[in-house]
Amino acid sequence: MSESAYRVETQSRLAQWRIDSLSSCTYRKSDPFKIGNWNWHLSVEKNRGVYIKLFPVVSNLTRENPPIASFIIRVLCSHGNRHALLHPGVTDKQIKTNDDFIWAIETPLTGKFIIDIEFLDLKAVSQNGGEPCSIWSEGLVQRRSNATALATLGRMLSESIHTDITINASNGSIGAHRAILSSRSPVFQSMFSHNLREKELSTINISDMSIEACQVFLNYVYGSIQHGEFLTHRIALLGAADKYDISDLKEACHESLLEDIDTKNVLERLQTAYLYQLPRLKGSCMRYLIKFGKIYDIRDDFNAFLQSADRDIVAEIFQEVLAAWKGF
16 A cells, blocks of 8 residues: 555645545554644544544643644545535544544445545643643734733833832832732722822832832732742742732742742741641641651751740641651
């Protein structure tokens, strides 16, 4: 059988596989063909009926980010008057294995026929875990628009373009925009919507933050934060997120603080967990100290911690220690 018998012709979002005959075999799989970010296979199996499958080539991309496809597929038959068998269509279906799309055709296929696929859309899940986004122009335009908008907001902050509010940190000041702060925080919105001091004087005093931490806080609000500066100022950002009711920032800080607990920071993290009511962080710190026995590695620091810690924290620690001893 010639190599062309397995080749799928492609053009833009179209794919066609021409099959001269299935009489000599009951199963045939095409060569891989590329549409969008993925390589694909078509297969035809002839049993009592005919079964057509479409599936991506197994790869790390397929395993980690399988395509979500919308397409029209039909079979053009040479016998008769070149009639077409049309599938009802597929919309937003995740296709990961060779069993995720199967088209069973009861009509026998004899002679030459063409499997014709028009991909209407291909989506992939974004890296930040958001909604699936088209890899083609619709999604590209949206991504470019979002990126441009964020870059513009970042410039408005960094270049003080038409700022109308001044934020006074503990060691400096920075200009910002009422509308943006209000859209991100119900606390800021309340400040500017009522006849409060901040509205009248056009200033906000955040004396519990340094100018460096305040700048990073605003970078997050404006969508221009860098990962390194986020890690450096996580604790301060957590306090600001809690104070100004920015839940997504609070959760981001919480998740990050869970990732790198060690003997140098576990007591600070435990105190932070109690202060901002973060049960997962508290539980992780407790397990690290007691279940994994790290409390013995930091005895001096732990004794100093007990002298100044809230009595509720101390009581819970001792309860955890007693529970651990009972189960030992």
